[in-house]
Amino acid sequence: MPKNHNQKSTVAPFFTPDWTPENVPHHPEYQDVYFNKNNGQEESHYVYATQNNLPERFAATKNQFIIAELGFGTGLNLFLINDLWQKNAPKNAHLTYISFELNPLDSATIQNALEPWYKKENSEFFTKFLAQYTLKPGWNTYEFPYLTVHLAVGDVADFLPRISEKMKQNQKVSAWLLDGFTPARNPKMWSDTVYKTMGATTAKNGTFATFTAAAAVRNGLAEVGFLVEKTKGYGYKRKMLKGMFNE
Numbered sequence: 001m002p003k004n005h006n007q008k009s010t011v012a013p014f015f016t017p018d019w020t021p022e023n024v025p026h027h028p029e030y031q032d033v034y035f036n037k038n039n040g041q042e043e044s045h046y047v048y049a050t051q052n053n054l055p056e057r058f059a060a061t062k063n064q065f066i067i068a069e070l071g072f073g074t075g076l077n078l079f080l081i082n083d084l085w086q087k088n089a090p091k092n093a094h095l096t097y098i099s100f101e102l103n104p105l106d107s108a109t110i111q112n113a114l115e116p117w118y119k120k121e122n123s124e125f126f127t128k129f130l131a132q133y134t135l136k137p138g139w140n141t142y143e144f145p146y147l148t149v150h151l152a153v154g155d156v157a158d159f160l161p162r163i164s165e166k167m168k169q170n171q172k173v174s175a176w177l178l179d180g181f182t183p184a185r186n187p188k189m190w191s192d193t194v195y196k197t198m199g200a201t202t203a204k205n206g207t208f209a210t211f212t213a214a215a216a217v218r219n220g221l222a223e224v225g226f227l228v229e230k231t232k233g234y235g236y237k238r239k240m241l242k243g244m245f246n247e
């Protein structure tokens with residue numbers, strides 16, 4: 001286990017997932033995979049980047065864009081979004097990426113899981129991020145010239161209501177990536193606390209996207225002010241949800 005030389009608090013315990021025959025991490029408690037077995041990166045791009053309209057919105061960003069993700073897992077969404085930000089956003093704009101993770105994976109597990117897309121040899125950001133990736137329970141912050149990553153290690157029920165601590169007073173979330181395990185088996189990631197906090201902390205015209213099409217998620221988000229739409233899902237998933245905050 002890596003030592004965190006900069007922090008006095010204890011190092012967070014890392015979680016050891018199972019692996020599918022396709023070399024995709026799988027969580028035994030939730031009986032679910034971290035990403036699509038056929039092409040996780042393509043799924044991440046379709047569900048989270050395309051359906052939140054991120055490339056176009058990054059290109060139009062003047063100062064600041066804030067992404068919040070529920071379920072950091074392997075960091076696949078972060079690495080993809082970093083690439084899209086670097087390609088599309090103006091050089092002087094800043095991205096804040098706030099994510100939540102109860103069972104953090106260690107650096108070797110992340111490298112193994114993302115091997116098809118990100119290796120130290122082909123991704124400068126991947127290497128730089130993993131070099132900073134030491135974890136303690138609670139908030140962890142990783143700084144890059146154009147990007148700040150805040151990763152809360154703990155239960156989303158405890159840390160999501162504290163998201164405003166990581167935004168300036170007048171700032172709100174521009175886009176949400178709802179990437180918990182399937183709602184039937186991971187209810188804490190899809191609770192009223194989550195929806196209420198989203199309602200209180202999303203910017204006008206801010207968006208969300210999620211792989212699930214569950215009616216409870218659609219209703220929970222509609223109740224706090226999102227216009228929710230069902231759209232085609234990725235791969236074998238027929239439908240997914242996306243939406244815009246309209247309050």
Ligand SMILES: C[S@@+](CC[C@H](N)C(=O)[O-])C[C@H]1O[C@@H](n2cnc3c(N)ncnc32)[C@H](O)[C@@H]1O
Binds near residue numbers: 035076100103157
């Ligand atoms: C589908 S996986 C996330 C996949 C991730 N975005 C990736 O690309 O690897 C769901 C994640 O939610 C985390 N999780 C589940 N319940 C949680 C909770 N109550 N609070 C915070 N994180 C939780 C799991 O540990 C897991 O890493």
